[in-house]
Amino acid sequence: GAVVSQHPSRVICKSGTSVKIECRSLDFQATTMFWYRQFPKQSLMLMATSNEGSKATYEQGVEKDKFLINHASLTLSTLTVTSAHPEDSSFYICSASRAETAMNYGYTFGSGTRLTVV
Amino acid sequence: GESVGLHLPTLSVQEGDNSIINCAYSNSASDYFIWYKQESGKGPQFIIDIRSNMDKRQGQRVTVLLNKTVKHLSLQIAATQPGDSAVYFCGIDSWGKLQFGAGTQVVVTP
Numbered sequence: 001g002a003v004v005s006q007h008p009s010r011v012i013c014k015s016g017t018s019v020k021i022e023c024r025s026l027d028f029q030a031t032t033m034f035w036y037r038q039f040p041k042q043s044l045m046l047m048a049t050s051n052e053g054s055k056a057t058y059e060q061g062v063e064k065d066k067f068l069i070n071h072a073s074l075t076l077s078t079l080t081v082t083s084a085h086p087e088d089s090s091f092y093i094c095s096a097s098r099a100e101t102a103m104n105y106g107y108t109f110g111s112g113t114r115l116t117v118v
Numbered sequence: 119g120e121s122v123g124l125h126l127p128t129l130s131v132q133e134g135d136n137s138i139i140n141c142a143y144s145n146s147a148s149d150y151f152i153w154y155k156q157e158s159g160k161g162p163q164f165i166i167d168i169r170s171n172m173d174k175r176q177g178q179r180v181t182v183l184l185n186k187t188v189k190h191l192s193l194q195i196a197a198t199q200p201g202d203s204a205v206y207f208c209g210i211d212s213w214g215k216l217q218f219g220a221g222t223q224v225v226v227t228p
Contacts, residue, residue: 041126044218093161107216109161
């Protein structure tokens, strides 16, 4: 089955530094990748959608200069949290999708990255 | 976009009983719906999905019902087991973008 690998699973960084999170589709080519953020006891909130080779589309209220997304290949997308602050501490989750048929899309999720900014 | 809850409601169910988890959505153009289970510290795990041209779909111990008229879907879990304790989210696909409902914490008691 489809597998998405997300790395690292946990990261602690100092305030003001940048952190990069990787999301890889291991056995399929992901036409689109999504990045979500989840605060404790809350739902997953879509941050941005990225298609390979094009600029990411950010959801309203998400700062594109703060959360840099690069989708350089059909198997890799990265999210960089720039100049991280304690309020950026959260659980970040990626998802990869592929068009399996004209009417069906499969979404596969990574295992998430727990970011703690101190 | 879809409504996102600020807190998770909790459903407490006795082991062996059936569970029903509900989800409301707002976008009538949504055409694909997925139920996920999330355990603490992990990513969402696929349970079952349904397309908008269906109103019911069954899997192993799970059934998803879709009512497009009132924009509501539900997940029924038969004979709930301790391993079913988790947070359950509905995923709602609109134009190839998946957003999540508020989520429900299911707690299975012995």
